[in-house]
Amino acid sequence: GNSVTQMEGPVTLSEEAFLTINCTxxxxxxxxxxxYVQYPGEGLQLLLKATKADDKGSNxxxxxxYRKETTSFHLEKGSVQVSDSAVYFCALSGAAxxxxxxxxxxxxxxxx
Amino acid sequence: DVKVTQSSRYLVKRTxxxxxxxxxxxxxxxxxxWYRQDPGLGLRxxxxxxxxxxxxxxDIPEGYSVSREKKERxxxxxxxxxxxxxxxxxxxSSLLVSGELFFGEGSRxxxx
Numbered sequence: 368g369n370s371v372t373q374m375e376g377p378v379t380l381s382e383e384a385f386l387t388i389n390c391t392x393x394x395x396x397x398x399x400x401x402x403y404v405q406y407p408g409e410g411l412q413l414l415l416k417a418t419k420a421d422d423k424g425s426n427x428x429x430x431x432x433y434r435k436e437t438t439s440f441h442l443e444k445g446s447v448q449v450s451d452s453a454v455y456f457c458a459l460s461g462a463a464x465x466x467x468x469x470x471x472x473x474x475x476x477x478x479x
Numbered sequence: 480d481v482k483v484t485q486s487s488r489y490l491v492k493r494t495x496x497x498x499x500x501x502x503x504x505x506x507x508x509x510x511x512x513w514y515r516q517d518p519g520l521g522l523r524x525x526x527x528x529x530x531x532x533x534x535x536x537x538d539i540p541e542g543y544s545v546s547r548e549k550k551e552r553x554x555x556x557x558x559x560x561x562x563x564x565x566x567x568x569x570x571x572s573s574l575l576v577s578g579e580l581f582f583g584e585g586s587r588x589x590x591x
Contacts, residue, residue, distance in 0.1 A: 375519070410483070410569060411522075411584035418578075433555045456521060460578040465535075467580060469514075471521040 369394045372468035373457045380447055380477050388473045390440040390457035398459040399441040400433050405454045447477045483519050485583040492590050498557040500586050502570030509575040511553035516567040560590045
């Protein structure tokens with residue numbers, strides 16, 4: 368079956384540091400890949416997505432590239448802010464296109 | 480904006496009680512989902528629905544049931560709550576063929 372593995376947190380950074388959160392997946396076929404973010408006390412919201420190999424999703428300074436050869440979708444941001452403190456979830460869609468499988472989440476804490 | 484509303488943010492129930500968690504979405508989405516969120520385990524799918532009166536089991540349906548009598552409303556039912564059902568429950572909705580889920584803010588259930 369489908370599965371998503373992402374690095375465990377928490378990840379603690381200083382403001383303006385570079386952030387990378389690793390995500391690898393196992394899936395049949397050609398899934399779409401997503402990053403969701405959950406700010407404290409809120410539900411999840413879509414951060415970015417990529418629907419085919421070599422696509423790059425980007426939003427709010429975050430980027431991730433769909434790498435089929437390494438089955439990865441790592442999230443990066445060049446200069447984090449305190450407001451980026453949140454839990455980040457990597458996810459993939461199955462063959463039906465709308466049922467998502469999530470990774471375990473990575474908590475990120477950015478200190479001033 | 481899409482809005483997914485969950486009826487209760489916090490609930491405390493006793494073992495053996497019947498629990499109803501309600502979710503309403505206002506964007507005419509066909510799909511609705513119930514996930515539970517536990518630290519280190521990410522989000523796990525309990526049940527989902529593609530249409531009114533239609534339901535399908537997710538990855539962890541045991542101990543839960545659902546009801547979808549109207550398109551906008553999807554209820555999660557715990558017939559006899561147990562302490563291992565203490566968790567954060569997240570409702571989500573999406574269009575029929577779309578990977579983007581819209582989440583509610585979550586319902587934190589404590590079973591004593």
